[in-house]
Structure formats: structure tokens, C-alpha cells
Amino acid sequence: SAVISQKPSRDICQRGTSLTIQCQVDSQVTMMFWYRQQPGQSLTLIATANQGSEATYESGFVIDKFPISRPNLTFSTLTVSNMSPEDSSIYLCSAGGTGNYGYTFGSGTRLTVV
Amino acid sequence: GIQVEQSPPDLILQEGANSTLRCNFSDSVNNLQWFHQNPWGQLINLFYIPSGTKQNGRLSATTVATERYSLLYISSSQTTDSGVYFCAVEWDMRFGAGTRLTVKP
Numbered sequence: 757s758a759v760i761s762q763k764p765s766r767d768i769c770q771r772g773t774s775l776t777i778q779c780q781v782d783s784q785v786t787m788m789f790w791y792r793q794q795p796g797q798s799l800t801l802i803a804t805a806n807q808g809s810e811a812t813y814e815s816g817f818v819i820d821k822f823p824i825s826r827p828n829l830t831f832s833t834l835t836v837s838n839m840s841p842e843d844s845s846i847y848l849c850s851a852g853g854t855g856n857y858g859y860t861f862g863s864g865t866r867l868t869v870v
Numbered sequence: 871g872i873q874v875e876q877s878p879p880d881l882i883l884q885e886g887a888n889s890t891l892r893c894n895f896s897d898s899v900n901n902l903q904w905f906h907q908n909p910w911g912q913l914i915n916l917f918y919i920p921s922g923t924k925q926n927g928r929l930s931a932t933t934v935a936t937e938r939y940s941l942l943y944i945s946s947s948q949t950t951d952s953g954v955y956f957c958a959v960e961w962d963m964r965f966g967a968g969t970r971l972t973v974k975p
Contacts, residue, residue, distance in 0.1 A: 757915065789963060798956065799965045846911055850963060858903040858918030859963055864911050 758852040762862025779849035784829035876966035891942040893957035
């Protein structure tokens with residue numbers, strides 16, 4: 757199954773600034789996913805990122821706020837823009853889905869906006 | 871979209887006890903996974919199980935796709951089993967609300 761390296765693992769940011777989160781996969785994957793997990797909640801899908809096309813965003817998430825890049829089959833970034841305290845969450849990326857292993861997740865980015 | 875319901879929402883066990891966690895889904899699925907999120911937030915892939923039964927040590931899972939549910943069994947629970955257990959379905963991994971398990975020594 758795919759192994760995903762995600763960074764940063766945590767950050768504390770000032771409101772109004774932006775943070776870019778990176779995920780590197782150890783193998784080529786067609787689809788990558790970005791999730792948000794608010795404190796004490798389940799995971800909510802932000803967007804699906806396919807290489808060579810625009811990301812597909814879920815209801816309630818927009819490209820201006822969460823721009824995503826997918827320059828190749830092993831890498832993706834998510835930017836959280838113009839941050840407010842309500843953006844404080846854990847952000848996770850996921851990839852895989854081939855064979856019988858399913859999807860794996862990065863270790864997450866714990867974001868606090870002050 | 872597909873709905874995923876997990877039960878129970880919370881479960882407290884004494885070490886050594888057995889437990890069954892349930893995941894119901896509202897439509898047929900081609901993908902179903904069980905994850906354990908440990909107290910540090912790391913999501914661990916337990917089973918990829920769109921149908922059938924699998925076992926891994928003290929954990930096993932069964933998915934009855936025709937009846938739209940999956941079960942996760944934990945036997946002889948240990949304190950390290952504590953955390954939140956999620957099931958997720960379909961190609962874009964829609965998550966249930968999770969079951970929070972606490973195992974007491």
C-alpha cells in the first residue's frame with residue numbers, strides 16, 4: 757500500500773495568512789484526496805485531486821479558500837488561504853485505492869489559527 | 871449521497887473484553903475500509919473489506935454487502951485499542967461519525 761509523507765505536522769498561524777500543506781506519495785497514484793477533521797468530529801472530504809485536471813471540490817469548499825495543486829502522480833499541495841480561527845483543524849491527505857489495500861492517509865497537519 | 875452510520879457512538883470496556891462495532895450504509899458500495907485513529911490523531915488502515923471476512927490478529931471484520939452493513943470485531947481488548955474507529959465507503963471515502971472506544975485497565 758502507498759506510504760504518504762505529509763508536512764508540516766503542525767503549525768500555529770496568524771489570522772489572514774495562508775499555509776500550504778504538502779503530501780508526497782512513495783508511488784504513483786491516480787487520485788489523491790484532502791480532508792478536514794474539526795475537533796472531536798469525523799473526516800469531511802474537501803476535494804479530490806487528479807493529476808492533469810482541476811480539483812473537484814465538495815459542497816461548502818471553494819477553490820479560492822482551498823487551492824490545490826497536483827503537478828504529478830506522487831505529489832499534491834493544499835493551501836488554506838486567508839485563515840481565520842474557524843480554520844483550526846486537522847488536515848489530512850489520502851491516496852491509494854488500487855489492489856486490495858485501500859487508501860492510506862498522511863499523518864495529518866494540526867493547524868491552529870490565532 | 872450515500873449515508874454511513876456507525877454504532878455505538880461510544881464504548882467503554884474493561885481490558886480483556888470483546889466488542890463489536892457496526893457500520894451501516896445506505897446504498898451498495900464497491901469499497902469499504904475500517905480505520906483506527908489513535909489518540910495522537912494518526913489514521914491506521916485496519917481492513918479493506920468491500921465484502922467477505924478478514925482477520926488480523928485480535929481484529930476481524932465482516933461485510934455483508936447485500937444487507938449493507940459491516941462489522942468490526944475486537945477480541946481480548948487492550949488499552950492500546952483505545953481511540954476512534956471509522957468506517958469509510960466508496961471510491962472517495964465517505965466517513966461515518968465513528969465509534970469512540972475506551973479500554974480501561
